[in-house]
Amino acid sequence: MPEAAPLENIPTGRSEGGSESTTTVVIAFVANLAIAIAKTFAALITASASLVAEAAHSWADAGNEIFLLIANRRSSREPDRTHPLGFGRESYVWSLFAALGLFVAGAAVSITHGIQELVSPEASSEFLVGYLVLALAFVFEGFSFLQGIRQARKEAATLERDLIDHVLRTSDPTLRAVVFEDAAALIGLLIAAAALGAHQLTGSPVPDAIGSILVGVLLAVVAVVLINRNRRFLVGEEADASTRSAVIRALLALPQVDRVTYLRLEIVGPRMINVVGDVDIAGDQVEHHVAVILRDLEARMQASPAVVGAVLSLSAPDEESLTP
Numbered sequence: 001m002p003e004a005a006p007l008e009n010i011p012t013g014r015s016e017g018g019s020e021s022t023t024t025v026v027i028a029f030v031a032n033l034a035i036a037i038a039k040t041f042a043a044l045i046t047a048s049a050s051l052v053a054e055a056a057h058s059w060a061d062a063g064n065e066i067f068l069l070i071a072n073r074r075s076s077r078e079p080d081r082t083h084p085l086g087f088g089r090e091s092y093v094w095s096l097f098a099a100l101g102l103f104v105a106g107a108a109v110s111i112t113h114g115i116q117e118l119v120s121p122e123a124s125s126e127f128l129v130g131y132l133v134l135a136l137a138f139v140f141e142g143f144s145f146l147q148g149i150r151q152a153r154k155e156a157a158t159l160e161r162d163l164i165d166h167v168l169r170t171s172d173p174t175l176r177a178v179v180f181e182d183a184a185a186l187i188g189l190l191i192a193a194a195a196l197g198a199h200q201l202t203g204s205p206v207p208d209a210i211g212s213i214l215v216g217v218l219l220a221v222v223a224v225v226l227i228n229r230n231r232r233f234l235v236g237e238e239a240d241a242s243t244r245s246a247v248i249r250a251l252l253a254l255p256q257v258d259r260v261t262y263l264r265l266e267i268v269g270p271r272m273i274n275v276v277g278d279v280d281i282a283g284d285q286v287e288h289h290v291a292v293i294l295r296d297l298e299a300r301m302q303a304s305p306a307v308v309g310a311v312l313s314l315s316a317p318d319e320e321s322l323t324p
Helices: 013-044 049-075 090-119 127-159 163-169 171-203 206-235 241-252 287-302
Strands: 259-270 272-281 305-313
Touching: 013 049, 013 090, 013 127, 013 171, 049 090, 049 127, 049 171, 049 206, 090 171, 090 206, 127 171, 163 171, 171 206, 241 259, 241 272, 241 287, 259 305, 272 287, 287 305
Parallel strands: 272 305
Antiparallel strands: 259 272
16 A cells, blocks of 8 residues: 555554553563462461452453463464464454453352352451552552553554543454453452451451452453453454544545445454455556456555455446545
8 A cells, every 4th residue: 555545554563563462461461470379378368258359350360361362372373275364353252261261260259259258257367468468469450550551542542542442442352351350450459458448447257248249240340341342343343433434545545546435344353454345446447457456456455454355346336435
């Protein structure tokens, strides 16, 4: 595509984006593994239901990062004869597994333990250890969260999106998972600290048990959101309006194209789209010249790192023109 084509400005290059997403996931994995070990130690010493829930949360997050690393690795494989559009959708499959893991290993365990604690309460002790571990976990989780936000903010600025809107809509499921899980972890730590404090002040384990249940409910909500987003990308989702406008502008910027009358942009992986469209070729070309021009246009489209496939056909005279 021409150097000035608007499509080049979309942050969908697989190598750079994929590399930064991998770094974000690795940082999250290391942080969650260290936190999970510390929370487990504190939960054993304090017998706090909230800390047990938080330990389950962190172990679930650490396990999920492994799924996300697999997602990044497998989705970045180059297209082959049997997969001409590449393996991008594998990212949504493995990210879906991660979200299910968060629901089962995080939410279900936390809620179940909280209910058991309400039925058979157990007094806690060594509250200072619990507070220290929660404070340490907040620092580690905060560092991981800031890495995810830094990546998301850079991409959102390029796409002219609001930060939260970008995290929800991005085609990169690993970035969304890390940001959502870390945000839930930070909120969960505050809930656990409040529950532990209420237990210490009142001498009753009930607030601690309620804290465990609240952490579980929080994880369940996050898991459902992530599951739904991965489901939508797996079944096929159209690229957003800004991407559509950029592709139309890119086509109209080519001297061979007079009009664009049809365009379908399907997301086929993180920062990857497949382009199907109808264009009106300039001038009155003979058939074999038209075939050569269309092939050249498809090649120019696929030269963009955003496009893994492009199929262009001729417009019918009565079709309406599309505008950016």
